[in-house]
Amino acid sequence: MSSNALELLREFDPARTLAALDEHARQAHRDHILEQPFRSSEAVNRRTVRRRFAQVAAVGVAVLVFGVGVAWASGFLSPLGLFENNAEQDGNPPGSVWDQSVVPDTVREISSVDIPKVGAVGFWYGETKEGGWCGALQLPAGGWLGTGNGTLDGGGTVPGCYPTRAAINGAAKTPILVINGLDYQEDDVDARSLGGSFWRIRYGIVDAPGAVKVVDRASGAEAPVHDGLFELAVADPTPTGRTPFHLVALDADGTVVADDCPSCSP
Amino acid sequence: MTSNSKGELPRMLTREERFNGLHERNFEAIRRYALRRAPALADDIVSETFLVAWRRIDDVPDDERPWLFGVARNARLNLERSRRRQQAVVSRLAADPADSTDEADGRRETVAAALSSLSERDRELLLLHAWEGLNRREIAAVVGCSVANVSVRLHRARSRFAAALAVEPRQAHAPFPLINGGAPDVL
Numbered sequence: 322m323s324s325n326a327l328e329l330l331r332e333f334d335p336a337r338t339l340a341a342l343d344e345h346a347r348q349a350h351r352d353h354i355l356e357q358p359f360r361s362s363e364a365v366n367r368r369t370v371r372r373r374f375a376q377v378a379a380v381g382v383a384v385l386v387f388g389v390g391v392a393w394a395s396g397f398l399s400p401l402g403l404f405e406n407n408a409e410q411d412g413n414p415p416g417s418v419w420d421q422s423v424v425p426d427t428v429r430e431i432s433s434v435d436i437p438k439v440g441a442v443g444f445w446y447g448e449t450k451e452g453g454w455c456g457a458l459q460l461p462a463g464g465w466l467g468t469g470n471g472t473l474d475g476g477g478t479v480p481g482c483y484p485t486r487a488a489i490n491g492a493a494k495t496p497i498l499v500i501n502g503l504d505y506q507e508d509d510v511d512a513r514s515l516g517g518s519f520w521r522i523r524y525g526i527v528d529a530p531g532a533v534k535v536v537d538r539a540s541g542a543e544a545p546v547h548d549g550l551f552e553l554a555v556a557d558p559t560p561t562g563r564t565p566f567h568l569v570a571l572d573a574d575g576t577v578v579a580d581d582c583p584s585c586s587p
Numbered sequence: 588m589t590s591n592s593k594g595e596l597p598r599m600l601t602r603e604e605r606f607n608g609l610h611e612r613n614f615e616a617i618r619r620y621a622l623r624r625a626p627a628l629a630d631d632i633v634s635e636t637f638l639v640a641w642r643r644i645d646d647v648p649d650d651e652r653p654w655l656f657g658v659a660r661n662a663r664l665n666l667e668r669s670r671r672r673q674q675a676v677v678s679r680l681a682a683d684p685a686d687s688t689d690e691a692d693g694r695r696e697t698v699a700a701a702l703s704s705l706s707e708r709d710r711e712l713l714l715l716h717a718w719e720g721l722n723r724r725e726i727a728a729v730v731g732c733s734v735a736n737v738s739v740r741l742h743r744a745r746s747r748f749a750a751a752l753a754v755e756p757r758q759a760h761a762p763f764p765l766i767n768g769g770a771p772d773v774l
Contacts, residue, residue, distance in 0.1 A: 326752055329694065329752070330698060330717045331718065332694075333698050333699075334717075334718050335623045335626075339619060347611075350610075350634075351606075351611075351637075354634070354638055355603060357642075359602065359642060398631060399632075400627055402628075459630075463634070
């Protein structure tokens with residue numbers, strides 16, 4: 322094969338412009354592997370790797386079971402694996418409104434936000450067969466926020482799949498959630514040990530027609546809306562306090578099309 | 588093992604030190620391999636690869652990279668099998684927004700179509716050579732067959748790929764380099 326054809330093939334290498342992970346992220350990955358029990362010269366039975374883990378507590382700390390449980394505990398499940406395991410369903414019966422099954426072909430990365438001292442935190446999203454959605458935030462080293470792994474995980478929603486607010490209301494005797502055009506979760510990044518800040522990242526759905534960006538009126542932080550989805554990071558100087566937050570969605574003219582707290586000011 | 592001038596034997600690396608070195612030397616290459624082949628499963632592939640490497644650190648050969656690629660390949664195949672999905676490399680190629688011009692889009696589609704004309708096995712050998720930069724001996728170690736077998740199949744894959752590029756209709760907006768006889772294979 323001539324060098325032209327080979328060069329053409331290399332021109333479309335999907336990883337051609339991929340930047341290397343920074344040293345801190347790579348070491349974090351290495352350290353996670355080294356934390357696993359060492360077994361000398363035993364063949365790893367890959368069937369056991371797919372065994373589902375037993376239980377996930379509310380703060381995302383997993384009971385360690387070899388295989389998927391190890392991957393969950395180390396934080397290195399793939400996005401699809403994370404959504405298929407769907408920790409949000411734990412404790413709820415099959416067929417309940419929380420029994421959400423991800424559609425694999427819908428899983429994709431929507432956006433990323435750059436957190437100083439940490440790097441890019443990506444928002445992964447998927448749709449479920451039941452009309453709900455899946456969401457998770459991924460750290461540069463590959464771990465997931467909300468799983469209780471590592472010092473950067475500041476807590477928040479355990480990643481998984483959720484019914485819509487309307488579906489939750491429909492399953493309840495009386496409506497319990499406000500339907501306002503915004504449906505989102507929050508996970509936090511604690512970069513203070515690295516000399517950074519504590520960050521609250523809200524991510525999810527804007528289904529108000531015409532929305533092009535979301536804004537936190539309290540801090541002024543804003544983020545674009547892609548295909549009805551957003552990821553907004555806001556630094557919180559007082560994470561143990563009650564830092565004001567007021568999320569709205571705006572259209573191209575700057576008109577509010579969704580408001581998470583109409584009675585809030587500003 | 589020879590001693591130094593003081594009569595001391597050189598210290599053997601601990602398992603952790605050996606793994607640290609292996610991880611540092613190969614992490615990016617394995618990460619790129621996983622992202623190229625199966626981006627939605629890439630984290631799992633990378634983690635399983637290095638987990639196996641850690642647990643079998645005593646078995647890792649001196650020529651570690653082909654061995655690691657073989658582990659990564661097996662991890663990918665197992666994961667794809669369990670997910671009942673086949674991640675088509677050609678669809679990744681077509682979807683990757685490396686360049687948004689019409690000319691680049693046309694060339695990308697041409698390359699994708701040429702790749703899709705190959706068998707899955709031939710495509711794998713070609714991409715291990717073109718993207719991972721492995722030679723025939725290393726490819727043989729990854730896929731688990733003889734060097735002679737790889738030589739024949741790789742030559743065939745290259746020829747078929749070149750032929751498939753040559754027969755794709757020229758795009759009016761994308762001048763395409765003609766494939767000539769070319770130089771002999773160099774690995």
